[in-house]
Amino acid sequence: MIVGVFGGGAVGLAAGIVLARAGLETQLIDPQGFETVSPTGEADTRVWALGPRAIELLERLGCPIEGDRVTAYQRMRVIDSGSDAAIQFGPDRLGVIVEADWVRAALIAVAKRTPKLSLHTKNGQALSLRGDTVTESSLDVSFEAVILAEGRRATLATSLGFDKIVTAQGYQALVGTLACTEPHRGEAFQIFTAEGPLALLPLPDHNGNPRVSVVWSMADAEATSLQSVDAEALARRLTQASEQARGVLTWVRPSQWMPIGQHHLNRDALGPCLAIGDTSHGIFPLAGLGANLGFADVCAIERAVSAHRSFDPGRFARTVARERRLEHLTTARVMALLQSTFVSTDPWMRLLRSAVFRGVDRIAPVKTLFQQLAG
Numbered sequence: 001m002i003v004g005v006f007g008g009g010a011v012g013l014a015a016g017i018v019l020a021r022a023g024l025e026t027q028l029i030d031p032q033g034f035e036t037v038s039p040t041g042e043a044d045t046r047v048w049a050l051g052p053r054a055i056e057l058l059e060r061l062g063c064p065i066e067g068d069r070v071t072a073y074q075r076m077r078v079i080d081s082g083s084d085a086a087i088q089f090g091p092d093r094l095g096v097i098v099e100a101d102w103v104r105a106a107l108i109a110v111a112k113r114t115p116k117l118s119l120h121t122k123n124g125q126a127l128s129l130r131g132d133t134v135t136e137s138s139l140d141v142s143f144e145a146v147i148l149a150e151g152r153r154a155t156l157a158t159s160l161g162f163d164k165i166v167t168a169q170g171y172q173a174l175v176g177t178l179a180c181t182e183p184h185r186g187e188a189f190q191i192f193t194a195e196g197p198l199a200l201l202p203l204p205d206h207n208g209n210p211r212v213s214v215v216w217s218m219a220d221a222e223a224t225s226l227q228s229v230d231a232e233a234l235a236r237r238l239t240q241a242s243e244q245a246r247g248v249l250t251w252v253r254p255s256q257w258m259p260i261g262q263h264h265l266n267r268d269a270l271g272p273c274l275a276i277g278d279t280s281h282g283i284f285p286l287a288g289l290g291a292n293l294g295f296a297d298v299c300a301i302e303r304a305v306s307a308h309r310s311f312d313p314g315r316f317a318r319t320v321a322r323e324r325r326l327e328h329l330t331t332a333r334v335m336a337l338l339q340s341t342f343v344s345t346d347p348w349m350r351l352l353r354s355a356v357f358r359g360v361d362r363i364a365p366v367k368t369l370f371q372q373l374a375g
């Protein structure tokens with residue numbers, strides 16, 4: 001039996017390691033290859049907030065998330081610029097902020113020394129399912145089980161017959177690394193601005209000077225208007241929009257704009273094929289959940305392969321899809337609601353969100369639920 005994992009992002013790599021460790025001959029296929037350079041110097045623009053579930057999985061896989069490029073955050077403060085609404089999480093060990101490329105490099109190092117796992121630098125073109133076997137037009141091999149972890153485009157998934165349902169598009173996120181004049185003290189900060197949610201995530205100090213990572217999500221129209229200003233003016237806008245929560249902000253690396261949106265598949269399992277990670281669910285980054293959800297998919301794979309002595313690909317795909325569906329759909333709904341509700345300037349909406357924030361802040365079980373959702 002050969003299992004094909006299409007997509008060697010962090011989620012596909014983690015899934016490949018889990019399947020090979022369960023004794024299954026696994027081929028991991030990705031066009032961008034598996035040579036990596038671990039980030040050095042100033043933090044990279046793409047960072048992830050990872051919660052306890054993801055951290056524990058990565059530890060089990062042999063990638064402890066620790067060291068001088070990782071920041072543990074103990075508190076999170078969420079405020080709304082249009083009302084007095086605020087929520088505080090912590091003090092507790094809520095999670096870590098870590099560069100996405102750092103996590104991928106650590107997983108590649110483990111994947112390369114995992115028996116039964118082979119890495120192939122190839123671009124999956126189109127898949128077809130005949131009976132119980134999956135073939136790929138450019139590969140001279142057939143697979144008895146396939147994991148689709150090819151990211152948001154989901155080209156292979158659609159070639160197999162999965163339908164991709166786009167529920168929100170026309171949004172972008174500004175990401176980048178900033179120096180700040182106020183220390184973050186391990187606190188993640190998020191403010192709902194008129195443009196959209198803006199997060200300042202704590203990074204390790206650089207030569208003793210504090211750093212934060214920004215993720216500012218907004219609709220294309222607002223993004224286009226901000227893209228016309230120069231880097232210095234953009235940093236001033238960020239300082240202003242973040243209400244100087246971290247003092248004055250200045251770029252230490254060029255910023256980037258990334259397209260964002262929401263989608264899901266009509267199903268996550270089709271015969272012996274299973275979609276996971278961003279292929280199965282793309283969500284707004286406002287609560288930093290995408291990779292966390294993808295790693296939770298891999299935890300479900302771990303449980304499914306250990307639950308049965310023999311590996312039945314169809315049953316395996318159905319079991320994982322069933323276990324994950326509710327969390328995928330709930331998270332997508334909540335993210336869409338937050339993204340749209342919090343940019344409204346309607347006075348009634350402001351009152352409503354103030355009430356919601358107060359409720360969440362005061363009722364401990366609701367707060368715990370929000371924390372669990374985040375990791």
Ligand SMILES: Cc1cc2nc3c(=O)[nH]c(=O)nc-3n(C[C@H](O)[C@H](O)[C@H](O)COP(=O)(O)OP(=O)(O)OC[C@H]3O[C@@H](n4cnc5c(N)ncnc54)[C@H](O)[C@@H]3O)c2cc1C
Pocket residue numbers: 006007008009010011012029030031032047048049050100122123124125149150151152155156173175215258259260276277278279285287288289290291292293294
């Ligand atoms: C601005 C922003 C901020 C974010 N912040 C957070 C955060 O704080 N916390 C968090 O948990 N998540 C966050 N996310 C989400 C996170 O980046 C994604 O959920 C995560 O990258 C998904 O990983 P993946 O492995 O599923 O997909 P990807 O990382 O997209 O990897 C897909 C892989 O598939 C490969 N591939 C593509 N096509 C093919 C093909 N045809 N054949 C074979 N391979 C193929 C690609 O080369 C790539 O390596 C953020 C996202 C954005 C945009």
